[in-house]
Amino acid sequence: MGVGAVGMLLSTGLGLITFLTVRSNLLDERQSSAVNQLDANAQLLSAALGTTGVDETQLLGSLRPRERSRPLLHRNGQWFTASLQFEPSALPAPLLDQLMSGQAARQRFWNGDELLLAAGAALPNDEGIYVEVFSLADLNKTLTTLRNTLVLAGAAATAAGMGLGLLIARRATAPLRAVSEAAQLIADGHLETRLDAAADRDLHQLTASFNQMARALKERIDRERRFTSDVSHELRSPLTTLLTSIAVLENRRHELSADGQEALDLLTADVERFQRMVSDLIEIAKHDAGMAQPSWSYVQAGEYVLSVLRRLRVDELLIDVAEHAETAVIRIDERRVERTLANLIENAALYGDDATSVTVDASDEHVWIAVEDRGPGILEEDRVLIFDRFARGIHGRRRANLDGSGLGLALAAENLSILGGRIWVEDHDGGGARFVVELPRVEP
DSSP: OHHHHHHHHHHHHHHHHHHHHHHHHHHHHHHHHHHHHHHHHHHHHHHHHTSSSOOHHHHHHHOOOSSOEEEEEEETTEEEESOSSOOGGGSOHHHHHHHHTTOOEEEEEEETTEEEEEEEEEOGGGOOEEEEEEEOHHHHHHHHHHHHHHHHHHHHHHHHHHHHHHHHHHHHHHHHHHHHHHHHHHHTTOTTOOOOTTSOGGGHHHHHHHHHHHHHHHHHHHHHHHHHHHHHHHHHHHHHHHHHHHHHHHHTGGGSOHHHHHHHHHHHHHHHHHHHHHHHHHHHHHHHTTOOOOOOEEEEHHHHHHHHHHHHTOTTSEEEEOGGGTTOEEEEOHHHHHHHHHHHHHHHHHHSSSEEEEEEEEOSSEEEEEEEESSOOOOGGGTTGGGSTTOOOHHHHTOSSOOOOSOHHHHHHHHHHHTTOEEEEEEOTTSSEEEEEEEEEEOO
């Protein structure tokens, strides 16, 4: 846009200067020619008027000027003319005032739709005032054609300049767009993306540095993924031992003192939390390794959600399934969606003072499953953050009895992503948070 604006200003300025210069030269030339012709005819007319019995009208008609004009003579208080095409009354008043004062004068003016030039002078020996009126129609037509040509040429030059500027800008920024697109692909998880080192020799250093950075980033992420996977699997053995030991202790619970039973309860709760965390880490490792393959099935949204809630034993929840959502068919991995809903209901119990309702709605393209709670809600700045790994909202961070690992919502988002769905949180009218799961609807 800036190039186009500069081009337009330049073409407009050059066109205006050209037009004004040509216009001034043509007018000066025409006026000079008119004055010369006026002087020559005035001399002839003055000599003829010195004789007696002259007919002013015939005398004016006998003049043969080089340029066609309409001669006028003012003598003895009367106007004489050899042409009926122009009336003396059409002469401009300022021109007449100057001529009557004995001065030579010329002036351009419009008579209807015709541009005219009037030039006049006082004749010697007070013989009168002689005026010639020249038509500038041809000159005006030439100037109009020139103006239109300059306007069109300026518009064409502006358009060409803008096109050339855009072309040059696109060619100049093409390497930068390639870098931007590659960076976006890497941010989306395509870590194998690299720039073509031979695409632009001038940017060889930038290309090499970018590719080196991408390789280092991929190696680091791969190391972190392997570490997470290895640690998760290595923890399963001691976890199994702990669970077995707790089961033995539970069988002999009656032999423990009150303090021992309380310690056993605390140990059981922590081990169960540890087990959930290890299970989440293993699932995360599968996602990172690209091994999280869904097991597809077709279900009716309303019936499926009701069956999940029955298995979760949350009979106290208000369940609202829209009529047009009861038979809406969705293609999902039942285990992953059930785990997502269980996580949302569990989070509502931990951080939202319990879930209050579950609603199911649908459109022609999507099915929405919403879990609402009566808690304090989620702050605007936390509504994206809480779906990151090991992240908790501000209300979760303030709680002392945390049982979550910060992986549940991250897993929910990743599971729904591979199913073609998504999840977000918003406020609802009754206060609290409203987590919405969106899944694509399919034809039955």
